[in-house]
């Protein structure tokens with residue numbers, strides 16, 4: 019249903035986009051700009067468009083009469099098309115307007131020359147529609163229709179906001195939050211007027227009687243565009259989808275997270291949900307990217323509203339608030355919160371009220387403290403009770419009236435609101451003002467705000483990942499701000515195993531461009547807590563969004579290229595280090611590269627995080643994907659064969675000693691030097707090395723270059739580190755984690771062809787054997803990705819345009835790429851990281867993913883074919899043969915092509931990339947003044 023509506027939005031967006039000039043361009047054609055389909059498409063069976071097979075034997079008329087909500091073809095139009103003798107001539111038979119058609123709105127429409135791009139009418143609107151040169155619907159006055167629509171847009175805007183919100187989209191122009199309505203809400207509230215077509219008592223199809231009435235069209239909003247016309251966020255792979263849903267179900271005692279996260283996970287193509295972080299500052303770059311508050315907490319954060327203030331507000335609201343018409347609710351809200359964004363506030367209040375009914379709080383708390391059973395049985399005619407039932411129905415919750423008795427003690431909606439956050443919201447709220455003064459009550463969950471873990475007091479949630487939540491925290495002794503990643507696995511062995519794997523690897527990584535694992539604690543039956551440093555300025559994803567797509571690039575191409583090289587060189591250093599330790603990251607993507615900004619760009623630092631997909635490989639078995647490593651499993655051994663510390667007791671390394679300047683490897687100085695001081699040298703690429711030959715020496719090994727990345731802001735107390743940091747969790751036992759052979763794909767758009775091919779092989783084997791891989795089976799991957807893929811296309815109507823589809827890749831032949839040789843062992847290795855790096859580089863430069871398609875099997879095929887839009891990339895890199903070579907970033911361009919090479923033997927390796935980048939710096943040195951970096 020959702021997919022269908024999205025498709026409809028696409029089809030109908032012409033009208034919307036022309037009428038809302040303030041809306042960002044959706045890339046859809048204007049309604050009348052030579053698009054016969056702008057009328058005709060309304061009469062099409064949309065099932066075909068949305069990928070639903072239409073049975074060949076289904077009679078057209080049957081489909082017309084079908085109650086399938088996907089099908090909007092009006093019977094009358096259908097009859098006209100088929101019965102009208104001259105339909106095919108496209109000649110308008112009559113263009114009469116009844117007197118009552120000449121409404122005021124009609125006049126308005128024509129006095130401004132057919133605003134919104136409608137050019138079909140003279141001053142009376144009598145200009146024949148055939149001037150459009152298009153197929154038309156007889157008697158349809160399109161001008162009037164559009165004008166009516168425009169006139170009603172205010173109503174619509176109100177209506178949209180009054181219906182049940184499904185997705186919240188930040189309005190780019192206003193910076194406010196708008197609400198997408200659920201299709202059901204739209205259809206329910208504004209009934210499609212099919213009846214008017216069957217009445218047969220009108221010769222003309224007036225706009226009100228037409229299927230093209232404003233009720234249908236005005237209820238669709240132009241395709242939402244956050245900033246880019248193409249989403250660059252990462253859709254979920256099967257594993258991520260599984261992790262998300264598993265996490266959701268396992269964290270059922272975190273109502274805030276649970277109730278909000280799962281629905282969004284389902285809409286993953288439409289929302290940038292991966293690792294979305296609540297920005298530290300509201301005016302930061304990052305904040306503009308978080309246009310979707312995925313939780314009530316984040317909405318509160320966006321509104322800069324404390325939970326207590328929200329409670330106050332709820333207490334002031336009339337008890338029948340939800341039952342009031344939208345305009346009254348708006349009025350009440352503005353009255354009580356004049357300085358707040360009333361839409362966001364209303365959404366928040368409504369969200370809570372609906373959620374509370376789902377979570378057995380019940381709105382009955384408005385009127386009575388009596389037990390719910392009592393209310394349900396004795397007060398059936400009570401309005402409020404009806405409200406409760408309605409809310410219950412809205413939430414598909416049949417158990418609303420079976421509240422646990424203890425909940426009845428929460429007599430007010432306000433107290434319910436508090437309860438929905440944590441048992442001790444007051445102290446938590448106070449904690450926001452004084453991070454060290456907060457103190458949770460003893461009844462809280464161990465991961466609640468205000469609780470103490472690993473010597474730190476938990477603060478607010480600042481980010482979400484597929485696995486868990488990221489909370490800020492404060493060192494109880496020093497006040498130093500840090501972050502704890504909490505992965506709850508309660509009852510889910512798979513998730514527990516996965517997070518153990520993550521920690522087993524993460525703890526061994528000590529590099530100044532890798533997020534350090536300072537400490538961790540395993541709560542055997544509940545969660546893993548990972549203490550790490552806080553990086554404040556979002557991720558590379560945020561940065562790329564702020565730069566925008568290359569066609570509207572907010573920074574000059576040259577600077578974009580230069581910054582890309584500067585930032586990615588840092589990532590290269592981290593990756594080289596990991597690969598030298600025979601560890602593949604497995605989930606390289608923009609969202610996993612944290613950004614620490616300095617005063618100058620030359621101080622920016624990229625920190626690699628998220629090792630949930632990381633695994634070991636070695637040269638003998640380069641594609642071995644497991645962490646079955648006895649060295650890890652034995653916490654008693656302090657060193658492995660290569661002398662590296664693996665013991666928990668020995669951890670942490672001194673690599674992150676913040677107070678020893680001599681240990682600080684300053685990558686900025688390093689790069690500055692490279693940019694400024696090196697003389698031009700002709701670049702002669704070294705012989706291409708095979709990607710499998712990884713005998714790398716760590717660039718910044720801990721012994722040679724410790725780091726001071728995490729200087730605290732002056733306002734924060736400087737931490738006084740204790741070493742070992744805590745040292746109390748050396749008893750953690752990492753079991754034999756074993757390989758997880760079907761779970762190699764971190765993020766699909768970043769997945770390399772060899773990984774996809776391997777997954778195809780496994781899929782076909784599974785099918786052959788009639789064995790599916792369980793929840794992460796490719797089937798679920800497909801359905802999960804496909805179900806939301808239409809959202810991707812809705813966001814990006816130009817998605818396909820970015821793909822050089824010279825070869826139309828067959829979507830039904832998974833092994834149709836040049837890499838068709840079957841894989842029997844996982845190909846996950848350094849080369850896959852490098853492919854992902856290529857995807858990342860491309861996305862940073864162009865502002866769009868190189869491989870992107872709404873239909874997941876096709877996306878897979880595109881990746882496997884290696885086809886992507888090189889022209890856009892060339893434009894950014896100034897790869898223009900007419901220009902002088904010195905002014906281009908041809909090396910950067912070549913690097914991306916080299917990374918995105920299907921042939922593993924030809925794909926570039928990290929050393930070569932680094933070499934070329936260094937050379938690019940030299941080549942382009944003369945183009946910049948000293949302030950560029």
Ligand SMILES: Nc1ncnc2c1ncn2[C@@H]1O[C@H](COP(=O)(O)OP(=O)(O)OP(=O)(O)O)[C@@H](O)[C@H]1O
Nearest residue numbers: 293295481482483484485486488501551552553628
């Ligand atoms: N140390 C940190 N400082 C600030 N923000 C952080 C930090 N670590 C993580 N975040 C934020 O939280 C998000 C999720 O973190 P992380 O990627 O570690 O979780 P995850 O569950 O493994 O996510 P996923 O697997 O979806 O990428 C990050 O994208 C980032 O926005």
